[in-house]
Amino acid sequence: METVKKKDIRALTKEQLRDFFVSEGDKAFRGNQVYEWLWQKSAHSFEAMTNISKETRQMMETNFVINHIKVDQMQRSSDGTIKNAVRLHDDLVVESVLIPTKTRTTACVSSQVGCSLDCKFCATSRLKRMRNLNPDEIYDQVVVIDNESRLYFDRPLSNIVFMGMGEPLMNYNNVLKAIEKITSPEGLGMSPKRITVSTSGVPKMIRKMADEEVKFKLAVSLHSAIDDIRTSIMPFNATFTLADLRESLQYWYNKTKSRITYEYVVWEGINDQQKDVDALVDFCKFAPSKVNLIEYNPIDDGEFRQASNNAIERYVQTLERNGIVVTVRRSRGKDIDAACGQLANKQ
Numbered sequence: 001m002e003t004v005k006k007k008d009i010r011a012l013t014k015e016q017l018r019d020f021f022v023s024e025g026d027k028a029f030r031g032n033q034v035y036e037w038l039w040q041k042s043a044h045s046f047e048a049m050t051n052i053s054k055e056t057r058q059m060m061e062t063n064f065v066i067n068h069i070k071v072d073q074m075q076r077s078s079d080g081t082i083k084n085a086v087r088l089h090d091d092l093v094v095e096s097v098l099i100p101t102k103t104r105t106t107a108c109v110s111s112q113v114g115c116s117l118d119c120k121f122c123a124t125s126r127l128k129r130m131r132n133l134n135p136d137e138i139y140d141q142v143v144v145i146d147n148e149s150r151l152y153f154d155r156p157l158s159n160i161v162f163m164g165m166g167e168p169l170m171n172y173n174n175v176l177k178a179i180e181k182i183t184s185p186e187g188l189g190m191s192p193k194r195i196t197v198s199t200s201g202v203p204k205m206i207r208k209m210a211d212e213e214v215k216f217k218l219a220v221s222l223h224s225a226i227d228d229i230r231t232s233i234m235p236f237n238a239t240f241t242l243a244d245l246r247e248s249l250q251y252w253y254n255k256t257k258s259r260i261t262y263e264y265v266v267w268e269g270i271n272d273q274q275k276d277v278d279a280l281v282d283f284c285k286f287a288p289s290k291v292n293l294i295e296y297n298p299i300d301d302g303e304f305r306q307a308s309n310n311a312i313e314r315y316v317q318t319l320e321r322n323g324i325v326v327t328v329r330r331s332r333g334k335d336i337d338a339a340c341g342q343l344a345n346k347q
C-alpha cells in the first residue's frame with residue numbers, strides 16, 4: 001500500500017491553519033493556538049500542545065508532521081564561540097554559530113545546504129549546493145542559539161547575521177519568510193535592525209530588496225573593488241560585475257538611506273597593494289559606508305594567506321582619511337572551524 005507523505009504543518013500560514021480547523025468542523029481560533037505553539041513556543045511535537053484536546057492533537061498527528069532541526073553536535077571554542085552542527089529532517093547537515101562579546105550575542109546562521117557560489121577562499125564552496133533551507137529551518141537555528149545564549153551567557157540573543165553556509169539572496173523568499181517570523185511578535189519579536197543579511201552581491205536581488213523596503217541591514221562581501229581580481233577569487237563576479245553591483249547598491253541606498261557595510265579580507269599578494277585600497281575607497285564613495293576588515297582563517301591548502309599588519313594598517317589609514325568608517329575584526333572560534341569561511345561540516 002502506498003503511504004501518503006504527511007505535510008509539514010509549519011509550511012502553513014496562520015490563515016491556512018485557521019481554514020484547516022474550520023474545514024475540520026473546529027473553530028478558526030484553534031489555528032491561532034496551534035500557530036502559537038509552532039512558532040512562539042517552538043513545539044516539536046503535537047503532544048506538547050497541552051491546551052489542545054487529545055482528539056485534536058491526534059487528528060493533527062494523522063495529517064501532519066512537525067519537521068524540526070536537531071543539534072547533532074555542539075562545540076565550544078576557548079573564546080566562548082559555539083558551533084552547532086544541525087541535522088535537518090532529511091539528514092543533511094548545516095552549521096550555525098553563536099558569537100559572544102561582552103555585551104552581545106550574535107547568531108551566524110546558514111541559508112543553504114552548501115552554496116550555489118564558488119568563492120575560492122571559502123570552505124563552504126567545496127560542498128555543492130544541495131538545497132535551500134526552508135523558513136522554519138532558518139528560524140530554528142535562531143531559536144537554538146537564543147536558548148544557548150540564555151543558558152551559557154544569561155541573556156537573550158541580540159543580533160543575527162546571515163553569514164553561515166550559503167548565499168542568502170539565492171534563497172531570497174525563504175530568508176525573507178524566516179525574517180518575518182523572527183521579527184514578528186508571534187515569533188521571536190526581534191527588531192529587524194538587529195539582523196544583517198550578508199551577500200556576496202547579487203545585483204538583481206539587492207534591487208528587489210530595496211523595492212520591498214526591507215528593514216534589516218545589508219552587508220556585502222566585497223574583497224576587491226577591481227573586477228579582474230574579484231573575478232579571480234569570486235568567479236561569479238564575471239556575471240555580476242562590480243559596476244552592476246555598485247549600481248544596485250546605489251539604488252538600495254537611495255531607497256533605504258541605510259548605510260552599507262562591506263566585508264573585506266586582505267590577502268597577501270592578492271589585494272594588499274595601494275591600488276587595491278584606492279579602488280575600495282572609490283567604490284564606496286557614493287553612500288555612507290562601513291568597511292569591516294576581517295581576519296582570514298586559512299582553509300587546508302594555504303593558497304590564501306592573511307596579509308601583513310602593515311598592509312592592513314594601510315587600508316585602515318586610507319579609509320579613515322577618506323571618511324569611511326573602518327573596523328578590524330578579529331576572528332572568533334578558529335579552533336573549532338567556526339570562523340568566517342570555515343563552515344564545511346567538518347567534525
Ligand code: SF4
Nearest residue numbers: 115119122124125166
Ligand atoms: S563566501 Fe558565502 S557566497 Fe561565497 S561560496 Fe562561501 S558561503 Fe557561498
